Each structure stands twice: as C-alpha cells, then as structure tokens.
Amino acid sequence: MSEKELQDLVQQRKKKLQAIVDLGFEAYPRKYDVTHSVPQILRENSALAAEELAARKISVRVAGRVMTIRPHGKAGFAHLAGGGQRLQVYVRLDAVGERDFELYRLLDLGDLIGVEGYLFRTKTGELTVHAEHLQFLAKALLPLPEKWHGLTDVEVRYRQRYLDLMVNEEVRTVFERRGLLVCAIRDFLEAEGYLEVETPMMQPLAGGAMARPFVTHHNTLDINLFLRIAPELYLKRLIVGGLDRVYEINRNFRNEGISTQHNPEFTMLEFYQAYADYHDMMDLTERLLRRAAQAVLGSVEFDYCGQRISFAKFERLTMKEAIVKFWPATAAPGPALDDLAEPEAVFRWVAAYDEWAKQPESGAEPLPREEGKAPGMALAELFEAVAERHLIQPTFIVDYPLEVSPLSKQKPEDPNFVERFELYVAGMEIANAFSELNDPGEQRDRFEYQQFLREKGDLTAHAIDEDYVRALCYGMPPTGGEGIGIDRLTMLLTNSRSIRDVILFPLLRPEKHGG
C-alpha cells in the first residue's frame, strides 16, 4: 500500500538522520545564529559584480530549507529557501572538510540547514554562498512535492497549507499582501483618529447582521452562547459610551453555505464614526481603499480575473437606478425610474423578470415567491438578480429598502428607504454601511418587525437586543458605520478567484484517518 511505500521513504530518511547524528551533528539543535536572511543577502548584494565580491569576501551565516541539490562528485550546489526567496550555496569538499561534506551528501530536499561562508558569483553569474561550514538544523522525514510542477491538488494545498507555502511561491505573496492590507487599514484609521477595540466573539445574542449563527456552550455558567455574526451592536455601545471613532478587525462566524465567496469564519473590518453619516462613510471608503491598494500594490488599478479594476473613480447608483440600468437586454422592456416609485409596483417587475428568467436561454432563475413578502425585500432581491454581477468597477449602491435594513436610519424624504450603501467591486459585495439608527423607539419597532419575520420562520431575522435599545435610550450621537470584508478585499488585491485562496486554513471536512 502507499502507506508502506511512504514508510519506506520515511525509513530511508530516518536512517540518514541517524547517519547525520553519527557524524556528530545534533538531530534537532536549539538555534542557529544567522547574520543575514536570504532576501537580505540578495537585496544587499545583487548589484555587486564578481570581482567586487571576490575583493570584499563578504561573510554570511544564513539558514533555510534545501530546495534543490546538485552534487558533482567532490563538490555540489544547493538552493536554500528563506523569506520567500532562494539563495544558491556552493559546497566543496576542500572548503568545508570531510564531515560537513558528508552532511551535504546526506541532505534530502526539504531539510533545514545553516550555511556559513562568503559570497561570490558563479560562472553563470548567480550570487552564491561559498560554504565554509554547514550546520544541520532539522530533517524533512517526508518528501516534498515535485520541484517543477509544485503542488496543484487544491485539497492538499488547503489541508496542508505548509506544503503549499513551501513550494508555491505565489501563495506566500498572497498572504504577505493580506498582511500589508490589514496594516495599511490600521495605519489609515489610526491617522483618522480611530481607536482599535475588541468586542465579544461569544455573545448571548447573535446580532448586528442577518445570518444564522453557530452555537456553543459555557460549562460553568451553563449557558449557550453564539459565535458572533457581527460586532456591530457592541461597537455602537462604545459610541454611546463616548469612544467616538472605533474600529475592529476580527472574525465573524456565520452558519451558512460555503462557496468561492463564503467561508464560515471570515474577517471583517467594522468602523463607527460619531457625528458622521453614510455620505461621510462613502468618502472615507474611497480614501481608505485607494490608500490600501496603493500600499499593497503600489497602484490604485489592478487586474482581477481578466478585468481591469480602478479605485480611481467610484460610481454611485441608487438601488432603483441600478435595476433600471442593468435590466436584462433580452427581457421585455424594463421599468423606468418612475415605474418603481410606488412600493407595490416592484411586484409587477419581479413578475416581468421571472417571465424572462423562466426561459432556459436566460440562464437565470425566477426569484423566490412567498406570501406577503415585503416590497422592500422584493426590490432588494430584484436588484441582486438584475444588477449585482454587472457591478465590476467600484460602485456604491445607495438607498436600501427599510425592510432589509433593521439598524439604519430612514431617509427624511422617503421613510420607505434608509441611508445605507453597499460597495460592489467585480460583482462582489465588499462593504456595507449606513447612517446608524439612534432613535430607541424606532429601533424597538424595527426589532419587533424582525421578531415577526423570525416567528414566520426566517432564521436570519434579527433578534431583539434589549440592552442595545437601553444603550440607545442614553443617547447615541448621529453615527456613520461600515463593515468591509477583508477576505474579499484581499481577493481583489491578489487576483484570487476563491476566498479559500486568501484564507490560510479554509474550513474543509475533517480528513479521514487510517480508513
């Protein structure tokens, strides 16, 4: 069986490890004092010519993972991987001595070693460490994936991310960019006067969004708790408490489906600014995203899945305008803006859309029908079906229906709509923001409507949070708030098609062991 075969390979390598120990090397030494990292050596010396390197004889001590081995009798080469880059090492018997050369001959791909020596350029011009001493640091008992094709099996890549990171260099870049992105966001918000805070991940009520939660249990208190679906209601409590600009970057958990755009746990930036409204948040978002792209890519333009995306300009459309603009060309004529003025009118257009969607060549599906569906809900569904995938360049969709926005403030001139926007890029929802509802009486009414939906069977409807209403009763300043999906933003900035490619350990079914 393959188990047995693998055991043979492991046995071979264990024998070599013993041979290395027999040479007097420690099997698992404690540390190695490096003077340089691999990228540092490459960076500092890439401009130096062979003669200059020979004259200066720069000494280095560097460590890394052996990625290639090319022995040539009494000499040989290897490439050491470290810090995402590779540095060549030249080992010759007369330079390192018999013991270290014997170690070189016992090395397997994947082993970790330290090399002490001086820099030079080979005949072919490659910057190389001329080894004078080798140190064994750790053994790879299991063989590395193939050096040329790398590791392509996506399942193994996700389950054994360490292997993916070792052999697929671009994977490291993705997560380095993700780190840069988060760093740039923090810098930006700090400069805007925001305070970073942390609020509960385990909550007695899962509020702040419409989603089904995970449940867990605390033994000592003997209570069920929900993993949070959003930090929103806690962050706004902090606004009530006088922390006028707060943000949190942390995980949310939603017990929903898994797709290329959804992982059950995902990272959200949420930020709240007192005395601001949703227009301020739009302006802030534009500046934030430009800054982030600049920090990560050095540009506000980038390619994503064959499209050129630019953060230089952000479109703004109302939800109704988007429906009018992107009404399917092959369907019967769609609504003009005035045709959507009356709330109930939307049902006529849903019917018209369904008529089109029923035709197989439309490639679409009719919208879900329910008795007594609120017009605002139907409008939002129609928008998603008609417009969402066409929103490639950054577009703020503004003015959401009241019924799908239990925490947002109404528009003064039209109480059926709220001061809310979502930002779409590449057909993906990236951000969601609104002027926060701070009228406790109105908030209670909204919660009660949600409760009504819940009792009708909508498990994603918002639960009533009495303490949150109480907090509002102490007075919350007018506030703008926003959430930005960090994973999706990372997808954009790394040209990743799947959210799993920007999450180090995406959720998969547990691996079966031992059969």
Next chain:
RNA sequence: GGGCCGGUAGCUCAAUGGUAGAGCACUGCCCUUUUAAGGCAGGGGUUCUGGGUUCGAGUCCCAGCCGGCUCACCA
C-alpha cells in the same frame, strides 16, 4: 442542500474492457562552477472505498467518501 466535473507511485500526469507506465523525487555508482545539472543501474502501486456486470474492470453500472466548479442562502 441541488446540478456538473474529478480522485492512478511521495509529487505532476499517461494508460480502446485485455501484463498499470513516464518525468521528478528516492536507492547505488561516476562526476570540484551547476541550476528542471548530467551519465549508468535499480526499488517503489489494495488505480479513493464497497458492491455489481464481465472470461477479464484503472476503464462500464450502483452506492458511499473527499474535493473542485456552479446554483441556492449569505458577506
């Protein structure tokens, strides 16, 4: 959850229903500036699992497991 696709050596991939193969990796030997190093010789398989059809199954059928894409739900 539905639909479609996939699972063969450690890795990347072949193999009309008729003896399971290649490259890399691995083992042994040669080689003191190579770089997908090279040369010679070798070892390695419950073809995801379980049933079925067949003289004969990696290949066809059924069920299951795992994954990918997609739709639904959502962000």
